[in-house]
Amino acid sequence: MKDRQAQRLAVLSVIISSIVVFTFFVVSKEEFVKLAEAKETVTTFAGMSLYENLETIADERRMEIEAELRQYLRVGLPDNIKESDVKMEADYVKRSLKIEISNVDPSYLDNSPIVGSCNHIVDMNWRYEAGKAYIELELDAASEYTVNYENDQLVVKFISPKEIYDKVIVVDAGHGGNHPGTNRNGILEKDITLDIILYLKELLDDSDIKVYYTREDDSNPSFDERVQLANQMDADYFVSVHINADEHSRESNGTEVLYYTADERSRKFAQLCTDKVSAVLNSRNRGISDGDSIYIVRNAKVPVALIEVGFISNNTEFHLLCSDSYKKKAAEGIYQAILEAYENKTEN
Ligand SMILES: [Zn+2]
Incomplete structure (x- = not known):
């Protein structure tokens, strides 16, 4: 049991370090669609110059980065949020992931950007109720996931269980x-x-x-x-x-x-x-x-x-x-x- 946890931590730390590398590209890639297209915040993610930076990277490396990017979902969080305010619940059979964020105000969902890869997410629903935001993702396949908190974002990465468990x-x-x-x-x-x-x-x-x-x-x-x-x-x-x-x-x-x-x-x-x-x-x-x-x-x-x-x-x-x-x-x-x-x- 302990070995498994240690292994999981090791995997997480690898993921964290890769996130640092990819941070500058994530927000600018075309594969990353704004799931909530109706939301105006999409333009805040269209960093054209950053996208051009990615273009200058050698093809092989760029393909690696692009493959990595397809696995992520990023949810913007308010400044005051604690990790304990975020609850996540996966239904592996129904291929859904529910995210519940407490202590947010009613404007949160309108102001916070959610970016992700359409390769994994087929649908998304969200609602606000009594200080809590509920986001529900429908995935295209059963998947395991890891969670990281980076700056003011909740970063969810979809992975194969084999990346964590023997x-x-x-x-x-x-x-x-x-x-x-x-x-x-x-x-x-x-x-x-x-x-x-x-x-x-x-x-x-x-x-x-x-x-x-x-x-x-x-x-x-x-x-x-x-x-x-x-x-x-x-x-x-x-x-x-x-x-x-x-x-x-x-x-x-x-x-x-x-x-x-x-x-x-x-x-x-x-x-x-x-x-x-x-x-x-x-x-x-x-x-x-x-x-x-x-x-x-x-x-x-x-x-x-x-x-x-x-x-x-x-x-x-x-x-x-x-x-x-x-x-x-x-x-x-x-x-x-x-x-x-x-x-x-x-x-x-
Ligand atoms: Zn039977």
């Missing part, structure tokens, strides 16, 4: 909201999968793995939001947890994992998951099978495993799946599979 995974609790999945006697698949994921979270919270969850409550992200979170965060592994049902036979039982047949990494990871989970649960190991017909499997660009923990339609497994101890064990099995996948990765 290990990144995405964990998905199947179904949610008004899509309960399979069910029996009022017990819903979406609740069992969420319980398992929350137990898994307890284990992963103590690890050195950065985890993005598609849901930690009864929400129902779209299939695309789930799989794109994994793809866009460039996850090392994408784990989706489900509960099986066989409407033709109450006998069917055991653990099974679906994988993407076009991806050998997916096959290996799925095999590991079915082996570990069935071993911990002492369930029948049904092995791995073709998951290509499933949207989140087929569209995963990272190693994916869709774990069918057990059968709700089987009497014995139904009762087990209702118990906390069994759900905890399932989480333990998944956790072991993830750890071993990383071990195998470093060996290769």
Whole structure:
């Protein structure tokens, strides 16, 4: 945990030093559009001479700078603002970033420039209410971000999680909201999968793995939001947890994992998951099978495993799946599979 923080600080300091270099160009580049076009402050950023300065830099260096510039958002802050007045909240699944700035006066949003790159930001909303300014950004892709305070600006940089964390995974609790999945006697698949994921979270919270969850409550992200979170965060592994049902036979039982047949990494990871989970649960190991017909499997660009923990339609497994101890064990099995996948990765 400490190593990760140290690493994060190191990355931040690199970012800070690059910001110093780029400061003079940021405000003048054409890629940086004024998001709030209606705002007149745009002209205060059109420093033509600074733009010309950039032109004099060798092409290679300029391309580097331009690439760097595309990642930033800058929000002007009033003089009196403290860092504690600024709250930020990212929704990685819905690809939004909310910025709340306290202790500002009503004219703040009209007078403060916000510049950013249109490469990352598709829409922006803002409003003022009772001493607070709320700015909400809609991003074109799931992204991690860093925050710096520089002079009178809040500088947000959009980055890949891999720039901060060595290990990144995405964990998905199947179904949610008004899509309960399979069910029996009022017990819903979406609740069992969420319980398992929350137990898994307890284990992963103590690890050195950065985890993005598609849901930690009864929400129902779209299939695309789930799989794109994994793809866009460039996850090392994408784990989706489900509960099986066989409407033709109450006998069917055991653990099974679906994988993407076009991806050998997916096959290996799925095999590991079915082996570990069935071993911990002492369930029948049904092995791995073709998951290509499933949207989140087929569209995963990272190693994916869709774990069918057990059968709700089987009497014995139904009762087990209702118990906390069994759900905890399932989480333990998944956790072991993830750890071993990383071990195998470093060996290769
Ligand atoms: Zn399911």
